[in-house]
Amino acid sequence: MRTTLQQVRRWFQAPNDATALQRPSHGRFEVQGADALLAPHNGLISTLKGLAGVPESHWQRLYQALLDRFAALVQLLPASEAHHHAGPGGLLRHGLEVAHNALLLRRGILLPPNASPEEQASQQDLWTYACFTGALLHDLGKPVVDQEITLHHANGSSHAWTPVSGPMPEGSQYHVTFRRGRVHRQHERIAPLLAPILLPQHGLDWLASAPTLLDAWLAAIQGAMEDAGPLGAIIAKADRRSVAENLAGGVTPQMPTTRVRPLAERLLTGLRHLITSGELPLNRRGAAGFTDEHHIWLVSKRAIDALLVHLIEEGQPDIPSRNSRVMDELQQHGIVVPNGDRAIWLCDITIADWRQSLTCLKIGLSRIWPDPDQRPSGTGVTIHPSATKPATETDSDEEGGTGASQNNRPSAPGLPTPSVPTNEADFPLPPMSTSTGHLNDPGSNDIADDLALPLPVDLNAGTGRDTDEGATQNAEKEIKQIEAGTSAAAAPTPSPHSHEKDAEAASGDAGKQFLAWLRDGLATGRLAINTPQARIHVIEQGLILVSPGIFKDFDPARWNHVQKRFQKLKLHQRTHDNMNIWTCKASGARKQALMKVYLISKNEISELGLTLPPSNPAVELLLMP
Known part of the structure; x- marks a missing residue:
């Protein structure tokens, strides 16, 4: 059996x-x-x-x-x-x-x-x-x-x-x-x-x-x-x-009957991993955190955005959709040092001739590095916490800064604060081919579905078919139990070869052909935008293209080559860490999902001659790629 x-x-x-x-x-x-x-x-x-x-x-x-x-x-x-x-x-x-x-x-x-x-x-x-x-x-x-x-x-x-x-x-x-x-x-x-x-x-x-x-x-x-x-x-x-x-699902020594680790413990574990692995860089211009003798000061929105991306990509259950909820959890369990009744501090950070005012979370160094010998040196970094309380707990890492300090930011677009109304119906969400999106659904599987890496169509299309002998049926039932809800309606896959190509595409370059297809699809309404199954969304910073889905829609057989040629055109905005891919979070009243995207800035959109609808309020650009 x-x-x-x-x-x-x-x-x-x-x-x-x-x-x-x-x-x-x-x-x-x-x-x-x-x-x-x-x-x-x-x-x-x-x-x-x-x-x-x-x-x-x-x-x-x-x-x-x-x-x-x-x-x-x-x-x-x-x-x-x-x-x-x-x-x-x-x-x-x-x-x-x-x-x-x-x-x-x-x-x-x-x-x-x-x-x-x-x-x-x-x-x-x-x-x-x-x-x-x-x-x-x-x-x-x-x-x-x-x-x-x-x-x-x-x-x-x-x-x-x-x-x-x-x-x-x-x-x-x-x-x-x-x-x-x-x-x-x-x-x-x-x-x-x-x-x-x-x-x-x-x-x-x-x-x-x-x-x-x-x-x-x-x-x-x-x-x-x-x-x-x-x-x-x-x-x-x-x-x-x-x-x-x-x-x-680990079992803690203090609570042998506990099946799910407390959220605060998982948040701290995630922060520790992001910091010690270097994903949240420290003690340099434009870093995500800074250390003094006793504390680490994490740029609040950047750190929490990165933490939520990390936890959701891991498929962890019961992850909050709001940054303020995460900060409340950290504060309630004594992980962050409070600023009065708030979790956020307004700090002036100085490194040589670089100075910026940032909203930060204050955490004891021992929380991240129990071994004193492993703690980084904050030499050359000066941190001056302000006596003034920040306006809100959901401030971005730019708020509170002066005009001069803003100019010292890396050349990347400004990022909005989360703005997902709790009492509204779900906004249009992007395709979620690998997840139901119901992170907090008590009826979901014990193994949380993945929300970050869009899977090829083959992964969902093959289920339900026999692969060898009668024993396969039981394996398929197990897969369906794990995959419950993941076979969402497939996104539209228009053929690139059934549409006219303009003079630019005649060059034969796959990137330019893709761009011509994209321009024509948006102009004619053939390509969906800001809809639940769309590969294209408008946000405050510009136009985002869901990767790799948009390239697979254009050419399923050679999408990887098309993607590389598109990058060569250098139309997209790179991240703070000089990466091509950004992460966006799509949120509604009952679900959330992550997307890997290319970002085309508003300036490039104007030069391409595109006219776009208003921004999709459900989609937010996160700081980390």
Whole structure:
């Protein structure tokens, strides 16, 4: 009998017994064999075997061999310092969970996309193997670039170790610290270097036998999920589910019966991750935060916007839609130092000849960095809190600044404060192909749906079809339970080739052709704008194009090339961090969603000769990309 989803969840929610095999002595762990490391996860591995659906010899030769090598390599290393799966054995467990989620999603999808039934049948097992291996490898670069691992031998000698050197020898000990100043997401580049160490040679040969799949697989393990197509979408979604379950469903030592971590704890964990990973830069001109001897002062709207994006992208449940609600939660639990009865301080920040007045949240350094040695130095930064209280708790990071200070901001458009009436009907929302959008719906799944990465149409189109034998029906039921509500009405996909192209498009450049198609579609009303399924919205700062959906509407086969050529035109506004992609939040009375977008400023819109309707009040541009 197949294992039910409920049984698997009980395994996930059970205490992690990986650390019960040994306790660290003076911060050191014994190097163990693969059998001992995998023993606490036997139930999950049995489920993986059933989802793979291959003969025993095939399983042992390709799958179990990889699991053994993976466990021997990662040992009891954590997956992060202060975020998801941060305890001993976290990296191993996270890899297994992502592999499970990926195989569960894969069983409802016909791959490769747009192939004949004969080709899909012949490559079925190969694509399943690509999902499995990509899931295990996706975070494998973390011990290389994020962690400092010291190996101690029985003879008393010790030296630095990296996974590139191969597994640690049994009989040795190791301890782990995290590098300071590490670069966010740098670990994603390392996975191809470690693949030959982990994958059996015949497994690598098998993946290489399908060049198109190999290209997508390499993109996926390096974090380029949009370039990886359906394979990248599966692994990205599987990863976020594992992260969300670990952060939102963890059991705290103080409250053994608690299933969901308090919101304040998750908010603090998210802030700590954003700050220590460098996503919220500190102590420089235009930074998101500044430190003095005892406190960190976070630019209020920028930090809260980034925190909400981060939590929603992880799929965490019960996330507030208003910044003021987040600040209230932080204040009520003593995480921020209040300014009288308010959470916000008005501060004058000076670095050399740079000066700006900002609305900030004040948090003790010990909340972010419990270890005093890890705290950053605020040398060169002067912070003068003002005795004047800010007007509101939802001030943007520009409010309170003088005209001179405004000129020192990075060259990016001003950002509005949230303005979502609580008693109004929902405003038109953008497409939510991967989510119901009901974050607070008590009837939703335990695994929250993802709101940030639009998935290819294939991910939703394939569900409900048999992929192999009668056992697939149960897998599909599990997928539908997880995916409940995600098959929203597909956005319109007008064909780019059925419309006239102007003289500019005659050059053959895909970016200019796309621009001509966009201009014609807006002029004729053929392309929807500011509607629930629209890929185009007007906001206060200009025009936003939902990516990658708008490019897939134009050319489903070559959308990635079109997107790159569009970027070459340099019509879009780049973010504060010099990135191409912005994040927008669409909010209504009962739902919210995130969109990845390109922003075309009002000046560029005028030069393009476009006449646009009023702004969509439901869509707000966030600070972080």
